[in-house]
Amino acid sequence: MVDAVTTTNNADARIKSGTGMLASNFETFLTLLTSQLKNQDPMSPVDSNQFTAQLTQMAGVEQQLLTNDLLKSLVAAQGGGGLGEAATYIGKDATAAWSATKMDDGEASWSYELGANAASATLQVLDGTGKVVWSGDAPAKTTGLHDFTWDGKATIGNDGEDGEVYSLKIVAKDAAGKAVDAQVLTRGRITGVEMYEGEAFLTIGKSIVPLSTVIALEEFEDPASAA
Template sequence: MVDAVSSNAAAGKINTGSTMLASNFETFLSLLTAQLKNQDPLSPVDSNQFTAQLTQMAGVEQQLLTNTLLNSLLQAQQGDGLTGAAQYIGKEATAVWSTTRYEDGEANWSYELGGNAASATIQVLDASGKVVWSGDAPAKTNGMHDFKWDGKTTGGGQVDDGGVYTMKVIAKDGAGKDVDSQVIIRGRVTGVEMYDGKAFVTIGNSIMPVTSLIALEEQKAATTPPETPAGNA
């Protein structure tokens, strides 16, 4: 989930490189100026050599400008990431994501099957990857289905609130072949945050990268029944 090189790290490398280039640029100018002042009037610097030196100086200057532009782009990208993700707040979202927090006595997922399954098993794993509950999926037909876990383990125990759990689906057709499946988180986006230069959204008790979202729609407005005129109740 985390990029190998974060935006902050990249910006730091660019700044370090720019500092070194700027120092070399100043040194280059000082040496070139000293060379021009002290050259022999009867044997001036070869024009081709002088042109090559000027080209090198222009190259360093261009690299400094490039680094400045890259730094600006990184800063803009980070700001735009948060600003762009903020537009998702309040929308109903669907994300391919399998991890959520067990809270207030329940953990909620959805799952999608790519075809009708003869058998479908759901597994709930804890943060260490251990299967704490396993059982038949509530539906085995093609399409999207919801699953709510009450926190009870296969052994009859009960987990505490606050734990993070992951759901897996294992589906087979009548011939024993795998049926395509994916675990889904669905709900309203309630918040966004930046982590290591990437935008994350909160849906229910899950936090996931924006890149995991596969569908967005406007939140459905609540319907209010029409008022009954006075005297007609």
């Protein structure tokens, strides 16, 4: 998927490449022009019109170098603006297609969505190494969004530990045994943002999710103010 970060990086690479070529050509041009002036025949100097044209070319190359420097500054500013843009999401309620979260106070919570009613739906909690530590029936098998909270009690291996990252997986099937579309989601209010390797990440509850995984945003409505 091509995103704003990829586009910015590609643009910066092209500008750097073009600037390097122009700088090289500029240095070569100056060397040749200087040599021409030093070795010209005093009895037959360089034609003034030709010399003016060469100086005009040199000024054009220099101007292009300055333009590229300006473009580099603009690209850098655009990349740095990613944090400012992401910060505008703080305070909003978000839904992200993301399955990893930290356990806190002995619990880890997720949401999951079913595209149709399922005859069977199995949930699996995986630890940071990808090993299944808990498996069981989904609490709801009807179409739509549902919440699930794991109490940290493992059915396989060790119980969950606070501060550790766990992820949720769902497998759902209809009465005919065919797979039902399903996805694990992270939902909650955005409380912070940070940049990592040029990509914006949002803090949603106990999860840190890439901005690119957010599929829905809503203005937070305080029940107290509504009352």
